[in-house]
Amino acid sequence: MRIFLRRWNSREEGFTEISQLRGVTNNVLRAYKMIPLIAPHYSGYFAVLQNIEALASRSAVQARDIFDLYLMGSQFEPRSDKKLHVAQKKIDTAYKNLFEVSFEQFRDTVLSYLPFDDQVLWQAG
DSSP states (O other): OOOOOOOOOTTTTTOOOOOEEEEOOHHHHHHHTOOOOEEEEOOHHHHHHHHHHHHHHOSSOOHHHHHHHHHHHTTOOOBTTBOOOOOHHHHHHHHHHHTTOOHHHHHHHTGGGSOHHHHHHHHTO
């Protein structure tokens, strides 16, 4: 498990949802032997939008964007008051790019960020 801190200019990228300040969960703090920490945190809605945008727009497809969407898929709860507004062309491009990453690319770029027990499961792939 690793913590990623990314700068993302929501206004430049066309996203207007504001991040919230939240505490980092205790299991993450313990794993890194850290003191309590408050960090900006995007909602699941915004994170899904951000990863679809990245998957559709990057000049080189990155396995981490696909894996992030995979992880968020089990946690994402669509909001009845807010649908994902993504142009169909972007969705089509992101979908096409899903299949551009080989297992070897995934293994070499994402696997090392997972806890050891999970690495063993994915290496069997």
